[in-house]
Amino acid sequence: MTNQASIHAQEPVLIIEPGRTEKNYWTDLWRYRELFLILAWRDVSVRYKQTIIGILWAILRPLLTMVVFTVIFGRIAKLPSDGSAPYALLVFAAMLPWSLFSNALSESSNSLINNANLIGKVYFPRLIIPAATLVTAFIDFLISFIILIGMMLYYQFAPGWQILLLPAFIILALLASLGPGLWITALNVKYRDFRYIIPFVVQFGLYVSPVGFSSKIIPEQWRLLYSLNPIVGVIDGFRWCILGGNSPIYIPGFLLSLAIVAFCLWLGVSSFRKMEKTFADLI
Amino acid sequence: MAEIVIKSENIGKIYTIGHQAERGSYTALRDILMQNAHTLWNKTKDLATGKPIIPGDTLEEVWALKDVSFEIRRGEAVGIIGRNGAGKSTLLKILSRITEPTTGRVTIKGRVASLLEVGTGFHPELTGRENIYLNGTILGMTRVEIKQKFDEIVAFAEVERYLDTPVKRYSSGMYVRLAFAIAAHLEPEILVVDEVLAVGDAAFQKKCLGKMGVVASEGRTVLFVSHNMAAVESLCRRALLLDNGHIRFTGTQTSAISEYQRLFSAKQVSLKNRTDRKGSGEVRVMSINFRDIDGQTIDNVVCGQDFDIVFQFETLSGFRSNRVVASLSVRTQWDVPVFLLHNRMTGNEFGRLPSQGSFVCRIRKMPLTPSTYKIGYSIMINEGDYLDIIDDAAELNVIAGDFFESGEVPPSSHGFCLVAGHWSLES
Numbered sequence: 001m002t003n004q005a006s007i008h009a010q011e012p013v014l015i016i017e018p019g020r021t022e023k024n025y026w027t028d029l030w031r032y033r034e035l036f037l038i039l040a041w042r043d044v045s046v047r048y049k050q051t052i053i054g055i056l057w058a059i060l061r062p063l064l065t066m067v068v069f070t071v072i073f074g075r076i077a078k079l080p081s082d083g084s085a086p087y088a089l090l091v092f093a094a095m096l097p098w099s100l101f102s103n104a105l106s107e108s109s110n111s112l113i114n115n116a117n118l119i120g121k122v123y124f125p126r127l128i129i130p131a132a133t134l135v136t137a138f139i140d141f142l143i144s145f146i147i148l149i150g151m152m153l154y155y156q157f158a159p160g161w162q163i164l165l166l167p168a169f170i171i172l173a174l175l176a177s178l179g180p181g182l183w184i185t186a187l188n189v190k191y192r193d194f195r196y197i198i199p200f201v202v203q204f205g206l207y208v209s210p211v212g213f214s215s216k217i218i219p220e221q222w223r224l225l226y227s228l229n230p231i232v233g234v235i236d237g238f239r240w241c242i243l244g245g246n247s248p249i250y251i252p253g254f255l256l257s258l259a260i261v262a263f264c265l266w267l268g269v270s271s272f273r274k275m276e277k278t279f280a281d282l283i
Numbered sequence: 284m285a286e287i288v289i290k291s292e293n294i295g296k297i298y299t300i301g302h303q304a305e306r307g308s309y310t311a312l313r314d315i316l317m318q319n320a321h322t323l324w325n326k327t328k329d330l331a332t333g334k335p336i337i338p339g340d341t342l343e344e345v346w347a348l349k350d351v352s353f354e355i356r357r358g359e360a361v362g363i364i365g366r367n368g369a370g371k372s373t374l375l376k377i378l379s380r381i382t383e384p385t386t387g388r389v390t391i392k393g394r395v396a397s398l399l400e401v402g403t404g405f406h407p408e409l410t411g412r413e414n415i416y417l418n419g420t421i422l423g424m425t426r427v428e429i430k431q432k433f434d435e436i437v438a439f440a441e442v443e444r445y446l447d448t449p450v451k452r453y454s455s456g457m458y459v460r461l462a463f464a465i466a467a468h469l470e471p472e473i474l475v476v477d478e479v480l481a482v483g484d485a486a487f488q489k490k491c492l493g494k495m496g497v498v499a500s501e502g503r504t505v506l507f508v509s510h511n512m513a514a515v516e517s518l519c520r521r522a523l524l525l526d527n528g529h530i531r532f533t534g535t536q537t538s539a540i541s542e543y544q545r546l547f548s549a550k551q552v553s554l555k556n557r558t559d560r561k562g563s564g565e566v567r568v569m570s571i572n573f574r575d576i577d578g579q580t581i582d583n584v585v586c587g588q589d590f591d592i593v594f595q596f597e598t599l600s601g602f603r604s605n606r607v608v609a610s611l612s613v614r615t616q617w618d619v620p621v622f623l624l625h626n627r628m629t630g631n632e633f634g635r636l637p638s639q640g641s642f643v644c645r646i647r648k649m650p651l652t653p654s655t656y657k658i659g660y661s662i663m664i665n666e667g668d669y670l671d672i673i674d675d676a677a678e679l680n681v682i683a684g685d686f687f688e689s690g691e692v693p694p695s696s697h698g699f700c701l702v703a704g705h706w707s708l709e710s
Contacts, residue, residue, distance in 0.1 A: 123380035
């Protein structure tokens with residue numbers, strides 16, 4: 001009996017009151033890490049269920065875009081590459097972060113709607129759902145990364161020590177997509193028209209961001225303004241890691257991009273958390 | 284007395300709903316434009332700051348729950364009953380943390396698992412094995428726990444052969460069995476269950492009920508929301524009655540159910556204004572009600588109970604016949620005839636009818652299983668010479684009871700008739 005009482009004494013005590021979830025938010029997020037892993041695993045495994053097509057798609061999309069961009073910008077428009085780097089490599093070094101960013105953004109912004117049945121029926125910190133979609137985008141990224149390795153072997157291009165810093169920029173690309181992704185997915189719960197914004201942003205962004213060309217061709221006086229697009233910093237970072245000294249980072253612009261990523265992330269997380277409480281009532 | 288595991292203090296929940304403002308018929312275009320611009324500006328502001336936006340011009344706040352306080356002790360099985368919209372689901376959602384209360388506080392000791400649906404999060408493309416892990420985690424089990432119970436779950440669901448088949452290829456029966464098997468192997472201290480029993484066939488519902496009975500008897504706390512009074516009656520020992528977001532009654536399940544019935548069912552079915560009558564109208568039944576043998580009006584009949592069905596009638600002044608036959612017919616909700624009973628059959632004669640009176644039909648030891656039945660009647664002189672007929676005159680609610688005087692409550696899933704029998708062994 002005493003034994004049982006002591007077991008009961010150790011039971012978690014849960015208090016539900018207005019604003020309570022707010023206080024325990026980050027500890028709760030940690031407590032639900034298994035759910036995060038399983039949702040991420042579910043997304044990945046569903047995506048590659050029909051294996052051949054799933055993986056082929058992750059390879060074909062960036063590869064074909066890279067070929068088209070190399071032909072148009074490199075051959076036809078004859079834009080300069082960074083230093084001695086082959087133009088195709090220059091494009092692909094930007095395609096990688098761009099598709100990571102755009103996949104993560106599209107997946108995360110539709111994630112709440114796609115999991116509506118979960119939200120209405122079980123409790124967990126809702127942030128888990130959009131965060132778990134980042135894993136899928138990351139797996140796609142790893143697959144395309146294999147193409148990069150292939151291309152580097154083909155061009156006999158060895159990366160410098162900078163490649164070691166690549167993980168930092170991968171995280172930066174994911175965080176850059178998470179901010180707007182959270183905001184849009186939360187708004188999507190109530191207003192389904194927000195989902196149409198993302199395909200537009202992705203299409204538009206591909207040409208506005210320095211994917212098909214080097215950001216060095218932007219006139220010096222506009223470069224800071226151009227860096228207001230947070231992806232510019234991410235892409236420059238990737239090129240610097242992969243192409244090494246051929247494409248040095250424009251530091252003021254990079255810091256600006258970094259600040260904007262941080263701001264968007266803060267905005268996304270805080271508005272998501274504000275709206276999160278009503279998800280179950282609205283969805 | 285066991286310790287309190289759920290303590291709810293004055294919890295309340297507001298929902299804001301929008302209404303379209305009424306507009307005068309002569310509104311200037313300018314006014315409309317101004318108003319729309321104003322709303323648009325406000326909404327943009329709300330959007331930017333992350334406030335929820337509610338369509339409509341004027342907003343109204345509705346308390347889905349207000350001042351709800353109760354205590355639940357360890358090992359209790361408590362039913363939550365009430366009509367649709369009384370706040371039952373909101374209460375469950377608050378207890379399972381899906382939505383936050385607007386006011387008040389709930390303290391819960393122990394791990395809560397809520398079962399608001401079976402098969403939450405099942406993915407059709409994933410295999411049975413994968414879905415067990417997915418659904419188990421969603422319901423709050425850890426990987427280690429699922430691994431331990433895996434074989435048990437599979438055996439319970441009887442899907443061994445299809446474990447590596449995507450669940451989209453499962454029959455609906457297999458799907459539900461697997462979903463329920465996972466839920467049944469949750470081992471929380473507190474289990475919150477919504478009307479999951481509303482899905483599946485009768486046999487499945489029975490299996491669910493049985494499993495929940497086991498959970499309750501193992502000393503775990505169960506909160507059970509249901510419309511199925513028979514299930515609440517047999518599964519719970521206590522019940523809360525919710526009405527309009529308030530707690531109307533707390534007490535034993537039986538008294539809560541009878542309070543529910545006292546509050547919400549019409550005691551007497553008035554037939555005065557029915558226009559779907561057939562027959563000459565020389566005798567007309569004005570109302571139907573049910574009485575127990577002490578003469579008290581009742582709303583529900585318990586299996587095995589003796590009771591009266593009372594047809595109050597009025598007779599036109601010129602009516603003289605002394606050979607009137609009153610006939611009662613009972614059908615199921617699906618119009619399957621259950622029985623017919625008239626006074627020629629029972630050998631009872633009424634003689635000359637007064638201008639007002641009642642035909643009383645005594646039914647002994649109610650032989651129907653719990654359900655709602657339709658009652659029709661016909662009043663005639665001879666076969667084919669009808670005075671008054673209504674096919675759907677009233678409803679007869681039958682609730683679970685101890686028909687066999689053995690404590691065994693008969694399930695309604697195996698037919699609607701209870702037979703007083705006896706078993707013995709001969710060798």
